Each structure stands twice: as structure tokens, then as C-alpha cells.
Amino acid sequence: MEFLNPFMLFALGAAAIPVIVHLFHFRRPRKVDFSSLTFVRELQKTTMQRVRLRQWLLLALRLLAIVCLVAAFARPSLTGQVAGAVGGAARSSAALVLDNSLSMTLRDAEGEYLRQTKDIATGLIREFEERDEIFLRTTAGGDVPRGPLSPAFAIDVVEDIRASAAGVSLTEAVASAAEALEEAAYPNREVYIVSDIQALALADTVRAAQGEEIRAYLLPVGGSAQANVAVVDVRIDSRIVEAGQPVRLSATLVNYADEPVEGYVASVFLEGRRLAQATADILPREPTEVSFTITPPGSGWLSGAVQIEEDVYPFDDQRYFTLHVPERRRILIVRGEGENTGFLELALSPELARGRIAFDVTVIPETSLAATGPEAYDAVVVAGAQTLSSGETEVLARYVAGGGGLLLTPSSAGQEEGQEYNALLQAVGGGRISGFNGSLGSQTRIASFDRVELEHPLFEGVFQTEPEGDAPDVERPEIWFAARYEPEGTGEQSIIRLSNGDPFLQEIRHERGVVLLLAVAPDARWSELPVRGLFIPLMYRSLYYLSAYESISGEQFPAARPAELRIARSPGEALLRLTGPDGTEYVPEQRDLFDAALLTLDEEAVERTGVYDVYAGDEIVRRIAVNVDARESDMLVLEPREARRRLTEVVAAPVEVVAAGGRSAGDVVQAVAEQRTGRELWKAFLLLALLFLAAEMAVAKGWRPAAKEGTSVFAGSGS
Structure with missing residues (x-):
């Protein structure tokens, strides 16, 4: 038995009042003179026994009346199997927290975890009466109504729940349910948690606000971890990507099992065609890198995936990626006053591309830089600018920070x-x-x-390795005049260093972009580099590296999670559209930045895994890959004891574990019904209090004490 209003039990102290009155209320017997004392003593003994019996009976009735009255206000509830046979049904506010993460699609002897969860939830809801209120929460977050539901409607909502990659952790869902019960209409508050208790779902530390006491029940389904191998990451290793040229990429595989796997097969698909395959031995819980070399068959935005062997959890058996193989690159050359950029323009001319990606080169004087937005170009060359205003400096720095590439060459004007x-x-x-x-x-x-x-990506594929394994022979042009640069930043690297110790080609990484600083101008007065065979490939690769730094692949986002996507474009252009892998078109919320559009993608926009296309008119301007959260691949489950401990911290109340694994939904519901509070007895206790008070009045008024009768008789005979 439990009390829904236990603080009223302090009023039991009032039961001491009749006891005190009883102990201090002593009748003094009246003295009566008789000629014979034998009869009087016998009569006195009999009378006192009847008086004491009456007093003890009145004391008991008064105590019982007070105890029953106080218990009625404390609202006693009966638990266990006999709860249904005694008392009236207690109105309840119940919250059901259902785990519908993707791991709930796993199966055991009782069937799919999510199906078991829905059957258990439906059975629990049917235990409540129509006047009770039900709150539903899922780990997907917003896929169920937030307010109280009737039991009948709640059952319909439960049947519509589907597995989802979206949402919150189990602890956040439980905290939300506990907070909802704080505003519940009825004081009998209960929360039921049905989950496979995956360790990831209980990793967050969340605590609900302290409030009314609730009773919490954990019903684990499944019960044991299942072996799973996942592709958790795909990375494009080549920094320069051209059609028909080899591209290196790598995938990270993780074996979430206790035993190693050998000869595990992974394949790379590009535009639906298998281009490469590799095998690997994967140790338990150790990330394993698998390398591939593929050759893009064409240009533009290409969709790809790394696929492994199918297992119990199919959502991470392939990981999508995108690859950008541009047809042309847009280059802006800002020519300083009096500077000669003829050699540079010749090195970047389409005539010398020889089947490689061509550059669309635009040359402007430095005086036109302020009126020309660099965001429209893939890379910018500032060739010996003599004056850079603070506004132009800010524009170029912001361009680099946003992912642009910048090549700086010094001025010949004697700065x-x-x-x-x-x-x-x-x-x-x-x-x-x-x-x-x-x-x-x-x-x-x-x-x-x-x-x-x-080894720098800029020289990838430029030099051939010598047969003996020696380093290739690189031309060493003479330098006659050069800027003296002193590195200071932490994100810098000297790609080429001169014999006097000064950097010749310095790389500076800044946020999402990169800057290359050349110590000489592309002018034959500075060095013999422009007339050496190294000049053209060095300039071509440098500009290609800069223009491809941020755009060799599209972004990767977790499925069904909010995200932001930045697309370079001029302000005021047409709205961008997002097309999903199933062909569904969506216009996301977007706002113009200085040199780009910022797209806000909600959970529904990227709910499915796969490759999404971003359209500007009829042109694909970006492809993004959407995959399941790699953390979901770990099928490690907690021991029920540990799960109970973590959930107890969340709800700030004891959590009872009702084992559901290996049992039918009906058996689980019955086990819960035997433990939960179900019958209030306050009406019965109030009725008992009234009956005891009525009996006390009857005894006090209807049972005249024999002592008075005897006294009047005795008084009459003695006169």
C-alpha cells in the first residue's frame, strides 16, 4: 500500500488526544454507608469491570475513527494483484517513452524490437481508463503530439510510429516526459520507458526539473549486443581531381564486435558503377582505413558510395559521398600597375591545357578590384598590387575564410x-x-x-619516381630578386624553400580557404623560373590546387538533423532548390550573405540517406551526401542495472526494471500491472471513519453505566 498524499500522515498525532483524556480521567467513587459490606463490595467489583470495558471500547472507536479519517486524506493506494479487487480506480497521468531509433529495427526471437515496443506500449495503454491521460515521447523528437492524449487516440499514434534517424537521445526524451508529468492533471504519475538501452542513447547527462514524485518503469527489449561492421567515414585524399585521372580516396571501417573479421570486402561505386574493390582485416572496435584509387569517367558533380557486406544493421553498410570534377575553373588575375603577367596568362591559357581542365581567366587592373567581387571566381591571383585599401583587404580575407584560394606575388615597384x-x-x-x-x-x-x-598534394602526379626509389630530380632555377618572408602563423607550410633558407612558395591555411605566397613575381626580371619547364606545371597546379581546395567534394550531413549549407553566389539571384534521392523537391529557407547564400535545412528536408542535388535554375551547383550518424552503428547495450542508475538520475525517482527480453508483450504488460499503483482506498477509509464515529456515539449514549443504576438503588434502600 502507498499513499498519494503522505504528508497528511503527520496528522496521526491527533490520535494521542483520546489516549491522554483516557489516562487522566479517573472517577472518584461516592461513599455510601451500608449495614452489610459484603454485598456492596461484590456489586462494586462487577460495576467497575463494566465501566472499564465501556471506556476501553470508546477509546478504541475514537482512535480508529481518527486513524481512518487521517488515512482518507492521505489517499492510500493498493498495489499488487489484489489492487483490482478493492477500492476505486485511481486516475492516472502516464508518460510512455518509446525508443524508435534505427537500432530498434534489429530483431530477436520475439521479432523486430520496434514491433515489440509498440505491442508493449499498446498493452500498457489499454490498462488505463478512458478518463486517464497519456503523454507520448519518442527518441525521434517531434513525430508524436506533445500534449496529453486519451488512451484510445494514444494507441492510434503508437501504431504510426516509425524508426527514424532523427531526434534526441533517450535521456532527453525521458526528461521531456518527466517535465510533461509536472503539468499533469492527476497526482498518480507514471513513466514507462521501452528501449533496447543502446549505450549511445543513454550517453547524455540530462536531469529533469525536481517536482512531484513519479513512478518510473524501464522495460528493456532485445537484451544483447549484435555484431555490426560499419562504414563510418569516406574521405577524398586527392586535392586535385580531373576527369580521366586517378583519384585517391579512403574509407574508415569499424568492427563493432568482439571477434575480428578477415578478408572483409568493400567496394566503391561512382554514378552507380563499381570502380574499385578492396579487402581488409578488421580488428574489434579499431578503425581500419581502406584505400581506393578510382578514375572519374566524366566531369561535373558525381555521386558515389562505399559499400560493404550486408549485415544485421543495413543503414551503415554504405556511406554516400560526392565528387566534384570541374569542367572549367574561373580565375581572376588582379594585375598590379606596371606588372607583367604575360607568362602567367600563357601558363593558364586553354591552348596549353592539353585535355586537362581549362581555366577561364579574367584579368583586371588593381584599380578595378573594389568593383569586382571575388566570390564569383574559384581562385584569385593578386600579381604585384601596389595599393590595397583596408576594404579590399577585408574582402580578400573574407573570401579566403569562406573557402576561396588566393595566390600572392610581390610587386616590382620596390615596396x-x-x-x-x-x-x-x-x-x-x-x-x-x-x-x-x-x-x-x-x-x-x-x-x-x-x-x-x-609529398604535398600540389605535386601529386607531377613527378615520376625513379626506378631505384630515389627522389625525382626537380629543376632548380636561379633566383635573382625575391621577397624575404618571415612565417609567424601556426597554419603555415613551406612547400618550396630556397638555398638561403627563405620560403619560396609558402602555404597559409585560413579557416576554410588557403593562400599561396610566391617569393618572386612571374616575371623574367626576378628569376629564370618563367622560362624553365617547371613554370607552367607549377602555375597550373598551384591555381588548380587553390581553386579546388574547398570544392572537390560536397558536404556530408547526418540524416534527419538540422543543418546549414553555404553556397557561393551573388546576392539577389533566384532561389535555390534541394532535390532528394527520391526526387522530392524542397525549397529550403535561405538568406543572402555578402558573397553566398546560407541554406537552412530542417530535419524533414534531409530525412532520407543518399545524395541530394542543389539546383540554381536547371544547373546543379552542389551535391551533398546524407548518411546515418556514425555513432548509431555501435550496438553496445547497457546492463539493466546501469541503465536504471542513469535513468534514476534523469527522473530523480527510483526506476523499476521489468525484464521484457524473451517475453511476449502480454507477459510484460501483466508484470507491469502487478507492480504499478492502481486502486485508491480513501473512500473506504472515510466510510470506516464515519462508521467508527457512529458506533462511538451509540456506545456513549445508549449504554448507561451500571454504576449509576446501582447507586440509585443503593441510595433508596439506605433511606
Whole structure:
């Protein structure tokens, strides 16, 4: 038996009042003179016995009346199997928390976990009366009504629940249910949690607001972890991607089991065609990298997937990715006053592309930079600008931060301290130009190439490895005049260093973009580089590297989770559209930034896994990949004891575990019914209190004490 209003039990102290009155109420017997004392003593003994019996009976009736009255206000409830046979039904407010994450699609001897969960929930709801109220919460978050439901309607809602990759953790759903019960109409509050108690679902630390006491029940389904191998990541390793040229990519596989797997097969598909396959031995719970080399068959935005062998959890057996193989790259060259960019323009001309990706080159004077937005170009070259205003510096720094590529070459105008570039270099997290070495046009050698980072992606596929395994021979042009750069930032790397120790080609990474600083201008007065065979491939690869830095692949988002997508475009252009893998078209919320559009994708927009296309008119401007959250692949389940401990912290109340694994839904519901509070007895106790009070009145008024009768008789005989 439990009490729904236990604080009223303090009123039981009132039961002491009749006891105190009884103990201190002593009748003094009246003295009566008789000639014979034998008869009087016998009569006195009999009378006192009847008086004591009456007093004890009155005391008992008064105590019982007070106890029953106090118990009625404390609202006693009966639990257990006999609850249905005694008392009236207690109105209840119940919250059911149902796990409908993707792991609930697993199966055991009793069938699919989610089907078991829905059967258990339906059986529990049928235990309530129509006047009770039901709250539903799922780990998917917003797929069920939030307010109280009638039992009949709640059953219909439960049947419509589907497995989803969306939503919140189990602890957040339980906390939401507990908070909903704080506003419930009835004081008999219960929460039922049906889940496979996957460890991930209970990883968050959440605590509901402390309020009215609730009774909580955990009903685990499933019961044991199942082996699963997952593709948790796909990465494009090549920084330069061209049609018909090899591209390196790698996939990360994880074996969520206790035993290793050998010879596990993984395949790469591009535009629906299998292009590569590899095998790997995967140790338990250790990420394993699998490398592939594929050749894109065409250009544009391509959709791909890494696929592994099918297992019990199919949602992570393939991971989607996108690959951008551009047909052309848009390059903006900002030519400083008096600078010669002829060699650079020739190196980037379509005539020298020879079947490779061509550049669309636009050349403007430095005076036109303020009126030309760099966001319309894949890469920008600032060739010896003599003046850069603070506004132009800010625009270029923002362009790099947003994912753009910038190539800087020094000016021939004798800017000895390089102050025009230093402000820009500082804005992108770089160092400073402290001066120049040599003399312009003197052809007096001051240095040549010393160390070249041939492993850098910029040189990928440029040099052939020597048969003996030695490093390839790289041209070493003479340098006659060069800027002296002093690195200061942490995101810098010297790709080519001169023999005097100064950087010749310096890479500066800034947020999502990259800057390349060349120590010489593309001018034959600075060095012999423009007339050497290395110049054209170096300029081509540098500009391709810069223009492809952010766009070789599209973004990857977790399924059914809100996301933001940034698409470079000019303000005021037509709205962008999102087309899903099933052909469904969606216009997301979007707002214009300075040089891009920011798309806000809600859960429904990216609910399905697969590749999504972003359209501007009839043109695909971006492809994104949507996959299940890699954390969901770990099928590790908690012990019921540990799950109970974590949930107890969430609801701030004891949690009872009702084993559901291996039992039918009906058996589980029956086990819960035997434990839950179901019958209130306050009416019965109130009726008993009234009966005891009526009996007390009857005894007090209807049963005259024999002592008075005897006294009057005795008084009459003695007169």
C-alpha cells in the first residue's frame, strides 16, 4: 500500500488526544454507608469491570475513527494483484517513452524490437481508463503530439510510429516526459520507458526539473549486443581531381564486435558503377582505413558510395559521398600597375591545357578590384598590387575564410617593406614580408631551390619516381630578386624553400580557404623560373590546387538533423532548390550573405540517406551526401542495472526494471500491472471513519453505566 498524499500522515498525532483524556480521567467513587459490606463490595467489583470495558471500547472507536479519517486524506493506494479487487480506480497521468531509433529495427526471437515496443506500449495503454491521460515521447523528437492524449487516440499514434534517424537521445526524451508529468492533471504519475538501452542513447547527462514524485518503469527489449561492421567515414585524399585521372580516396571501417573479421570486402561505386574493390582485416572496435584509387569517367558533380557486406544493421553498410570534377575553373588575375603577367596568362591559357581542365581567366587592373567581387571566381591571383585599401583587404580575407584560394606575388615597384601585403597576410593568419633580397633585373644569383615538399598534394602526379626509389630530380632555377618572408602563423607550410633558407612558395591555411605566397613575381626580371619547364606545371597546379581546395567534394550531413549549407553566389539571384534521392523537391529557407547564400535545412528536408542535388535554375551547383550518424552503428547495450542508475538520475525517482527480453508483450504488460499503483482506498477509509464515529456515539449514549443504576438503588434502600 502507498499513499498519494503522505504528508497528511503527520496528522496521526491527533490520535494521542483520546489516549491522554483516557489516562487522566479517573472517577472518584461516592461513599455510601451500608449495614452489610459484603454485598456492596461484590456489586462494586462487577460495576467497575463494566465501566472499564465501556471506556476501553470508546477509546478504541475514537482512535480508529481518527486513524481512518487521517488515512482518507492521505489517499492510500493498493498495489499488487489484489489492487483490482478493492477500492476505486485511481486516475492516472502516464508518460510512455518509446525508443524508435534505427537500432530498434534489429530483431530477436520475439521479432523486430520496434514491433515489440509498440505491442508493449499498446498493452500498457489499454490498462488505463478512458478518463486517464497519456503523454507520448519518442527518441525521434517531434513525430508524436506533445500534449496529453486519451488512451484510445494514444494507441492510434503508437501504431504510426516509425524508426527514424532523427531526434534526441533517450535521456532527453525521458526528461521531456518527466517535465510533461509536472503539468499533469492527476497526482498518480507514471513513466514507462521501452528501449533496447543502446549505450549511445543513454550517453547524455540530462536531469529533469525536481517536482512531484513519479513512478518510473524501464522495460528493456532485445537484451544483447549484435555484431555490426560499419562504414563510418569516406574521405577524398586527392586535392586535385580531373576527369580521366586517378583519384585517391579512403574509407574508415569499424568492427563493432568482439571477434575480428578477415578478408572483409568493400567496394566503391561512382554514378552507380563499381570502380574499385578492396579487402581488409578488421580488428574489434579499431578503425581500419581502406584505400581506393578510382578514375572519374566524366566531369561535373558525381555521386558515389562505399559499400560493404550486408549485415544485421543495413543503414551503415554504405556511406554516400560526392565528387566534384570541374569542367572549367574561373580565375581572376588582379594585375598590379606596371606588372607583367604575360607568362602567367600563357601558363593558364586553354591552348596549353592539353585535355586537362581549362581555366577561364579574367584579368583586371588593381584599380578595378573594389568593383569586382571575388566570390564569383574559384581562385584569385593578386600579381604585384601596389595599393590595397583596408576594404579590399577585408574582402580578400573574407573570401579566403569562406573557402576561396588566393595566390600572392610581390610587386616590382620596390615596396621594400611589403606593407601593402602585410596587412592582408596578417588578416589571413600569416607572417610578414620584411624586405627583399637581390636586385631586380641584375641576373645575379642569390639562391635556388633547396628543399621541395614533393609529398604535398600540389605535386601529386607531377613527378615520376625513379626506378631505384630515389627522389625525382626537380629543376632548380636561379633566383635573382625575391621577397624575404618571415612565417609567424601556426597554419603555415613551406612547400618550396630556397638555398638561403627563405620560403619560396609558402602555404597559409585560413579557416576554410588557403593562400599561396610566391617569393618572386612571374616575371623574367626576378628569376629564370618563367622560362624553365617547371613554370607552367607549377602555375597550373598551384591555381588548380587553390581553386579546388574547398570544392572537390560536397558536404556530408547526418540524416534527419538540422543543418546549414553555404553556397557561393551573388546576392539577389533566384532561389535555390534541394532535390532528394527520391526526387522530392524542397525549397529550403535561405538568406543572402555578402558573397553566398546560407541554406537552412530542417530535419524533414534531409530525412532520407543518399545524395541530394542543389539546383540554381536547371544547373546543379552542389551535391551533398546524407548518411546515418556514425555513432548509431555501435550496438553496445547497457546492463539493466546501469541503465536504471542513469535513468534514476534523469527522473530523480527510483526506476523499476521489468525484464521484457524473451517475453511476449502480454507477459510484460501483466508484470507491469502487478507492480504499478492502481486502486485508491480513501473512500473506504472515510466510510470506516464515519462508521467508527457512529458506533462511538451509540456506545456513549445508549449504554448507561451500571454504576449509576446501582447507586440509585443503593441510595433508596439506605433511606
